[in-house]
Amino acid sequence: MPKIGHHPIPAKAGIGLRFPHHQAVADTRPAVAWLEVHTENYMGGGTPLRCLEAIRRDYPLSLHGVGLSLGSAEGLDVAHVERVRRTVDRLEPGLVSEHLSWSVVGGTYLADLLPLPMTEEALAIVCRQVDQMQAYLKRRLLIENPSTYLRFRHSTIPEWEFLARVAGRTGCGILCDVNNIYVSACNHGWDASAYLAALPPSAIGEIHLAGHAVRKLEDGHILRIDDHGSRVAPEVWKLYAEALARFGPVPTLVEWDTDVPPLEVLIDEAARAAAVLDEADRERACAIAA
Amino acid sequence: MLRSVVARDDAKAGAHVVADGIEPAARLGIYRNTFASVLTNALRLSYPAVHRLVAAECFEGTARLFMEEQPPQCANLDEYGTGFAEFLARFPPVAALAYLPGVARLEWAVNRALHAEDAEPLNVARLAALTEDEQARVRLAPHPGVGLVRADYPADAIWRAVLDEDDAALASIDLASGPVWLLVHRAETGVEVSRFTEGAWWFSAALFAGRPLHEAVAEARCTDSHAVLAEHLAAGRFAGFSLAETS
Numbered sequence: 001m002p003k004i005g006h007h008p009i010p011a012k013a014g015i016g017l018r019f020p021h022h023q024a025v026a027d028t029r030p031a032v033a034w035l036e037v038h039t040e041n042y043m044g045g046g047t048p049l050r051c052l053e054a055i056r057r058d059y060p061l062s063l064h065g066v067g068l069s070l071g072s073a074e075g076l077d078v079a080h081v082e083r084v085r086r087t088v089d090r091l092e093p094g095l096v097s098e099h100l101s102w103s104v105v106g107g108t109y110l111a112d113l114l115p116l117p118m119t120e121e122a123l124a125i126v127c128r129q130v131d132q133m134q135a136y137l138k139r140r141l142l143i144e145n146p147s148t149y150l151r152f153r154h155s156t157i158p159e160w161e162f163l164a165r166v167a168g169r170t171g172c173g174i175l176c177d178v179n180n181i182y183v184s185a186c187n188h189g190w191d192a193s194a195y196l197a198a199l200p201p202s203a204i205g206e207i208h209l210a211g212h213a214v215r216k217l218e219d220g221h222i223l224r225i226d227d228h229g230s231r232v233a234p235e236v237w238k239l240y241a242e243a244l245a246r247f248g249p250v251p252t253l254v255e256w257d258t259d260v261p262p263l264e265v266l267i268d269e270a271a272r273a274a275a276v277l278d279e280a281d282r283e284r285a286c287a288i289a290a
Numbered sequence: 291m292l293r294s295v296v297a298r299d300d301a302k303a304g305a306h307v308v309a310d311g312i313e314p315a316a317r318l319g320i321y322r323n324t325f326a327s328v329l330t331n332a333l334r335l336s337y338p339a340v341h342r343l344v345a346a347e348c349f350e351g352t353a354r355l356f357m358e359e360q361p362p363q364c365a366n367l368d369e370y371g372t373g374f375a376e377f378l379a380r381f382p383p384v385a386a387l388a389y390l391p392g393v394a395r396l397e398w399a400v401n402r403a404l405h406a407e408d409a410e411p412l413n414v415a416r417l418a419a420l421t422e423d424e425q426a427r428v429r430l431a432p433h434p435g436v437g438l439v440r441a442d443y444p445a446d447a448i449w450r451a452v453l454d455e456d457d458a459a460l461a462s463i464d465l466a467s468g469p470v471w472l473l474v475h476r477a478e479t480g481v482e483v484s485r486f487t488e489g490a491w492w493f494s495a496a497l498f499a500g501r502p503l504h505e506a507v508a509e510a511r512c513t514d515s516h517a518v519l520a521e522h523l524a525a526g527r528f529a530g531f532s533l534a535e536t537s
Contacts, residue, residue: 045408067365109362112324150317151308
């Protein structure tokens with residue numbers, strides 16, 4: 001198969017491409033700046049891969065993994081690492097990203113992005129495995145901050161510091177999920193703005209936006225759940241503008257995974273992100289002119 | 291976390307979690323729910339006919355017990371659910387649906403074919419270029435998108451009628467019609483399921499298992515082995531071959 005060629009991801013708004021939208025994107029070629037897919041969804045062959053290969057000729061593509069389990073104490077799953085490498089080689093994405101989380105223990109895959117104890121030991125494990133992965137893929141990874149619903153008693157490092165140190169030690173970039181920061185900040189009583197301020201702007205390679213759910217527990221307490229099942233919340237749009245003011249223009253992705261709406265809704269959300277990006281550009285230009 | 295998420299036992303993990311106003315069990319429950327819903331969804335996608343045959347509620351309950359017994363060992367969830375048919379076969383609440391495990395086995399083969407690696411079909415000219423002696427020693431390698439399924443009931447007819455929501459077809463199925471011998475193959479246009487005779491099926495199984503060609507033909511319990519082989523070759527059901535050592 002001829003090589004597709006590597007297209008860098010522009011500092012514009014893109015959408016997460018999911019199976020229900022394959023046909024609509026292939027048919028209508030909507031005006032979004034780039035696409036991102038889950039790496040694990042294209043590890044086999046057949047129709048999904050063929051459809052993506054056709055679509056991606058017209059769009060810069062980013063691969064976002066959910067199954068690498070970079071925080072697993074038992075080391076990376078060699079077979080999965082190899083599946084990721086083959087998918088990256090085949091699709092030649094502009095960006096490759098994964099999560100600051102773990103999901104494999106004793107060989108069992110727990111099908112979620114689980115929170116790490118924020119300790120020096122966990123930091124060493126994550127850094128070692130990010131190093132291994134970057135060396136194996138011969139490229140820089142972006143690591144995303146997760147949304148979390150619990151913290152461990154023995155954690156000693158704030159999550160924002162942990163993430164910044166992983167980036168500092170390994171040279172990886174940071175995928176700043178603004179919705180996740182908001183969700184985790186609400187769930188743990190953190191200051192979301194202070195979280196953003198603690199991240200090194202030069203390491204930010206991508207921003208994620210998505211909707212979340214607000215769940216009222218039986219005892220009346222509220223937990224925010226990162227379910228990617230609705231439009232981006234007003235508070236998250238506000239935090240996004242703040243992030244752009246700090247980081248400058250960054251490729252921004254809108255994700256939707258639960259109750260996936262018609263493609264138009266997703267495009268509309270991406271247009272809104274594009275407008276916020278434009279506004280941040282204008283403000284920056286004004287500041288320079290002044 | 292493993293015990294908490296898979297076996298619903300929060301005692302150990304809960305002791306390490308900051309309570310912070312909300313019970314650790316409630317916090318751990320969020321992850322447990324995600325685990326259950328992600329895997330139920332993965333099973334529903336791989337077993338759509340089973341899902342419809344047992345109704346959503348029963349499927350969810352069955353899936354929950356299955357994932358507790360056999361949690362995934364691979365982060366590629368297209369590969370999750372390999373033991374579901376056998377699980378159903380020894381799961382008393384669905385014992386009345388005797389055909390269910392067969393339908394599940396067929397759906398798993400369809401799922402495997404859908405997600406199989408791409409591979410160039412074997413070019414028949416490469417076989418034709420061999421000497422007669424070499425041809426006898428050929429061990430064929432199946433295309434990754436090919437699978438064989440045997441079921442005691444007409445699983446293919448049930449599967450098709452359920453997915454097409456064709457009640458008339460479903461009502462006309464004779465459950466006493468005996469076993470079916472099926473071949474699943476991902477062709478250019480999609481996954482195809484076709485019936486074979488028992489003899490042709492076993493002959494195909496020997497070929498796909500890489501038995502040397504002359505042995506497979508000699509042991510074939512069907513009279514049309516050459517026609518079956520020609521059909522497989524023409525349909526692109528092999529991806530390559532090697533030559534067996536001469537004895």
